[in-house]
Amino acid sequence: MNIRGLVLLLILTAFIFLTGCSDTTAKRPDLNSDYQFEATVNFSNEAFTISGKKTSERWVFTYIQPAEIKDMSVVLENDKYKISYNGLIQEGERSSMPDSNVCDFVARSLEYIARGKDMEFSSDGDIVSGKGVFDGGDLKVTYNKNRLPEEITIGKDIEIIFKSFKKVHS
Numbered sequence: 001m002n003i004r005g006l007v008l009l010l011i012l013t014a015f016i017f018l019t020g021c022s023d024t025t026a027k028r029p030d031l032n033s034d035y036q037f038e039a040t041v042n043f044s045n046e047a048f049t050i051s052g053k054k055t056s057e058r059w060v061f062t063y064i065q066p067a068e069i070k071d072m073s074v075v076l077e078n079d080k081y082k083i084s085y086n087g088l089i090q091e092g093e094r095s096s097m098p099d100s101n102v103c104d105f106v107a108r109s110l111e112y113i114a115r116g117k118d119m120e121f122s123s124d125g126d127i128v129s130g131k132g133v134f135d136g137g138d139l140k141v142t143y144n145k146n147r148l149p150e151e152i153t154i155g156k157d158i159e160i161i162f163k164s165f166k167k168v169h170s
Contacts, residue, residue: 028119029121035053035166036168039165048065074104149162149165
């Protein structure tokens with residue numbers, strides 16, 4: 001076999017090998033726009049259903065379930081929070097909110113995946129997923145074919161399942 005034949009054989013072998021191996025790394029889906037969603041949050045053995053809307057630096061959440069706190073609203077804006085329920089209002093610094101506040105936890109987890117820092121993203125066809133560490137637990141996010149979050153799991157105790165998620169114009 002001459003040199004030319006050997007070079008062609010090497011190129012053909014490399015081509016076959018490279019096309020048979022797919023790159024599963026993926027670009028981080030963009031969540032830096034305004035959006036709204038409805039989600040079920042399984043948080044420390046309790047289930048909550050919330051609706052949420054993010055615009056710029058403002059988050060607005062409303063509890064749908066459980067019935068005991070239905071219509072409670074939580075507004076997070078910059079470093080402040082405001083909780084309203086049955087005419088009662090509590091306001092303060094966001095950093096002083098209890099760790100058990102579901103809405104703040106959902107907002108912080110979505111902010112984390114929007115930044116994508118220290119996360120690895122991969123794809124399997126139309127499905128993109130990401131992995132990272134958030135609040136001391138392993139975080140995994142799965143995106144739907146429209147590259148919007150479908151589910152976030154953090155550790156063994158926290159699961160956020162999006163019933164709907166759509167980008168909106170403010």
